[in-house]
Amino acid sequence: MKEIPVVTGLPAPGRTLVMGVVNVTPDSFSDGGEWLDPDDAVRHGHDLIAEGADVIDVGGESTRPGATRPDLETELRRVLPVITELTRAGAVVSVDTMRSEVATAAVEAGAKMINDVSGGRADPAMLSTVAELEVAYLCMHWRGHSEDMFSQAVYDDVVTEVITELRVQLDQAVAAGIAPDRLVVDPGFGFAKTADHNWELLRRIDELAVLGLPVLLGVSRKRFLSRLLADGDRLRPARQCDDASMALTVVAAQHRLWGVRVHAVRPNRDAIAVIDQLAQPG
Numbered sequence: 495m496k497e498i499p500v501v502t503g504l505p506a507p508g509r510t511l512v513m514g515v516v517n518v519t520p521d522s523f524s525d526g527g528e529w530l531d532p533d534d535a536v537r538h539g540h541d542l543i544a545e546g547a548d549v550i551d552v553g554g555e556s557t558r559p560g561a562t563r564p565d566l567e568t569e570l571r572r573v574l575p576v577i578t579e580l581t582r583a584g585a586v587v588s589v590d591t592m593r594s595e596v597a598t599a600a601v602e603a604g605a606k607m608i609n610d611v612s613g614g615r616a617d618p619a620m621l622s623t624v625a626e627l628e629v630a631y632l633c634m635h636w637r638g639h640s641e642d643m644f645s646q647a648v649y650d651d652v653v654t655e656v657i658t659e660l661r662v663q664l665d666q667a668v669a670a671g672i673a674p675d676r677l678v679v680d681p682g683f684g685f686a687k688t689a690d691h692n693w694e695l696l697r698r699i700d701e702l703a704v705l706g707l708p709v710l711l712g713v714s715r716k717r718f719l720s721r722l723l724a725d726g727d728r729l730r731p732a733r734q735c736d737d738a739s740m741a742l743t744v745v746a747a748q749h750r751l752w753g754v755r756v757h758a759v760r761p762n763r764d765a766i767a768v769i770d771q772l773a774q775p776g
């Protein structure tokens with residue numbers, strides 16, 4: 495059975511890791527506004543841990559297409575109380591941010607990973623900051639902020655180009671001093687990618703192994719699933735895409751990917767347990 499790589503400073507469950515999503519935002523695509531109140535967000539984080547999440551990913555900025563960016567103070571105010579409280583309760587927390595100042599404050603509050611959807615491209619200080627913080631860093635493929643993301647969704651071969659561009663981002667991360675054993679990559683489903691691009695990346699997900707780093711799959715409740723499951727031109731609501739999201743978690747587990755980033759933890763955690771059991775020798 496293919497070994498699942500260990501990321502320094504993060505849990506190593508020996509199976510595909512489950513990262514539970516807590517979006518402390520008013521406007522995230524799938525659950526905007528539900529966990530904006532810090533107490534609600536903390537409670538939700540505890541629920542996800544009880545359901546089996548290995549890591550809780552706390553974000554204060556929606557990255558949905560067309561979203562306007564919150565200012566730094568707003569993002570800090572959203573995420574810090576939640577990170578502090580979940581860390582205090584013993585959770586392993588990552589912070590979903592593109593800002594180096596938020597990364598620094600989050601690590602001071604106990605975060606163990608920086609989940610940077612911009613892969614270091616939104617804030618020139620991010621890579622050097624992460625290197626100094628000596629925490630895990632999730633480097634995602636990204637071509638620009640939400641407002642012009644779809645104009646960037648043009649590729650000859652999306653898989654080859656995502657790999658090439660990720661390699662540039664990763665080389666910059668290592669050059670900035672981030673240790674390779676703290677790096678995770680993510681192809682960035684839905685970020686400067688059409689539904690067809692997402693499906694092509696999923697069909698050829700094994701090709702990302704050429705980067706030699708752990709891979710995280712972030713497809714949970716995304717619009718390309720809503721579109722697949724649409725009833726005519728009525729998209730399936732994001733919250734009703736957890737079964738389809740779980741089907742892709744099965745793919746991730748069968749390919750022994752490092753982790754999945756999901757909103758509904760239990761079904762995905764259970765799917766991984768089933769695939770892992772099947773992979774055991776008879």
Ligand SMILES: Nc1nc2ncc(COP(=O)(O)O)nc2c(=O)[nH]1
Nearest residue numbers: 522523524557609634680682683712
């Ligand atoms: N690493 C990573 N982080 C992310 N953060 C937010 C979203 C947007 O989805 P959400 O608003 O439903 O969380 N997607 C990703 C993703 O695909 N990968």
